[in-house]
Amino acid sequence: MKKFMSLLLIAVLMLAMVACGSDESDAPVAEATTSAGENTPEETEAPEVESIEATISVQVESSWLEYYQAAADRVKAAHPNATINFIETGSFDHLDVLDSTDVTNPDVADVFALPADRIYGLSQNEVLASLDALTMAANIGGFDNYDAGLGGNFNINGDYLAFPMNIETLINFANSANAETAGVDLSQTIEFTELDKEGMLIPVFDAWFGVAVANSAQIEFLGMNEDGTLYSDLTEDFANLPAEKQGVFTALFNYWSAHNEAGTSLWDADAAWGYMDTEFSTGGNNVVRLEGPWSTGSLSNLAGEGADLEILPINQVTVNGLPLAHWKGGWGLGVNARVEGNDDQMALATAMIEEIMNTEYAVDFFNATGKIMENVDASVYMNSDMNETDKLVVEAVIESYQDAPARPLFTEWGSVWDTWKNGMLSWSAVQPTTVEEAYAEVQASFKAMMLNF
Known part of the structure; x- marks a missing residue:
């Protein structure tokens, strides 16, 4: 299914490039390609594509909103025709709505946060779209062994159903x-x-x-x-x-x-x-x-x-x-299954997740959410302008996480x-x-x- 969707996406993009190859589109295309290329390893360079034109909704907790808005602004700078709407609600409240209704409910976001221990239940209920997580990981960087960490926990029967958001332990x-x-x-x-x-x-x-x-x-x-x-x-x-x-x-x-x-x-x-x-x-x-x-x-x-x-x-x-x-606990970012099959929406959802997890903003991410990225070295936090208390928290979490059993x-x-x-x-x-x-x-x-x- 994933391979089929990838081939379909390529075909759609090729047709779009032929149909929309006017002079008016040249500038945004070049800008989007440059932005993507800066964060993409050479071996996984993305092909030149048109700016994404789609609309998605993203679940966000109130305290995260400023960080998420900044991430959305960066995505829209590369894709000016994209629309990213926020559903401001707690992560567990959002999952409760999903559990009590279904993926078609407009109150259920296209992109949302989920704790790792919910992945099997959400998988069984077929509410999560399959992600090209290995390409996303290569684009974002910092993963020594993606499958050995949280990423592997989100792999269910060969499909990656969420992307690592943060590690956590008490x-x-x-x-x-x-x-x-x-x-x-x-x-x-x-x-x-x-x-x-x-x-x-x-x-x-x-x-x-x-x-x-x-x-x-x-x-x-x-x-x-x-x-x-x-x-x-x-x-x-x-x-x-x-x-x-x-x-x-x-x-x-x-x-x-x-x-x-x-x-x-x-x-x-x-x-x-x-x-x-x-x-x-x-x-x-x-x-x-x-x-x-x-x-x-x-x-x-x-x-x-x-x-x-x-x-x-x-x-x-x-x-x-x-x-x-x-425990070695953690959270991930998933995509609503209803998005699968809509290539533009899926591309926009992927771009939003990659920008939320942009390691250049790891310190801002922690300041906004209290969450520590798995793929960012402790030295990034220690050498930042974070206050000393937060640095000690990050250091203690990483130390405690290393000795913790798997959740x-x-x-x-x-x-x-x-x-x-x-x-x-x-x-x-x-x-x-x-x-x-x-x-x-x-x-x-x-x-x-x-x-x-």
Whole structure:
């Protein structure tokens, strides 16, 4: 299909060049060709083509809009007859609209952001167009081994269904003033189980954060064997778990018990976030907060307008001596399947993605989105005019990412989110008195989940 579409595109472009070869078109054609040639390696130089005349819509979050508009302006400078409209909405809100309707809905954009773990589900629902990702990667540059990184994760049955947008993993943010008050040395390894109950606040009922604790002992919420069969460590009886995995649940049970006795909001799915913000503020009791780089601005504001903020790699915190570890996560940019077959729209969508991911603007991209390009060396950020906090964030993310396990991408993993959440939140209702009783609630949730596979 991809080969056929490529041949069809060439044929259409050749006809367009014959039909539109008047003097009036010469200037824009030369300008567009020069612009493309500057970013294209010699071995993949694009053929001279007419300026693209098409209209596409692009999903963009509010904080990204200025960066995306600048990218669109650069595209339209090369293709003045192109129209790029924005649908300003959150990425997950946009995906919710897509999930509840279909690709023909005009509220679903032609180009949109998606987390890597959604790629299989979106592929099964046939909502993504196939991209000539290897050519795009060559045009953009910086990829040593495209398939070994996020790009390979977006390859489903030979079709590249998204282009890498950014790498992500969790890191630790610390309030130095609160640390001094609590007597926590931020220059040393920090043992989670030795902290006061508010020394480190993690909403562990949310698997996005809970997995960082579980990964310290290689607890597999849901794994896939080589033959495709699924398994979960959490269907095992507590007595049969290895000591390090028992240790994680002992730490979590003690953590819950302390917060439950104190009546805090940490085990409240709605109120936990406000509680954590209050305690992380300078003068509060929270020293370390596990978060993503996108939270730098808000946490900086809480920590004395940045004066008390410190950045630590995720592995500087341990649980029973084992370092926390998140995932090699990431996002991609995909194209709506309805665009496939419309060569001009597809060319414009590709051009827009390439310009969003233009490595010359990697620092601007981070400043606007908090996202770090996979194909940009850390030195680019370190040698930029970014503030020192952001540089430390980038450095910590890259360090934490290198040591992180791969994120599970198979569709069935989506069942884990509610399964883990329900099991963990049930502790407040059931009020277990031992770690075995607490673990049994989680085990029951996972046994029920596994019956669906």
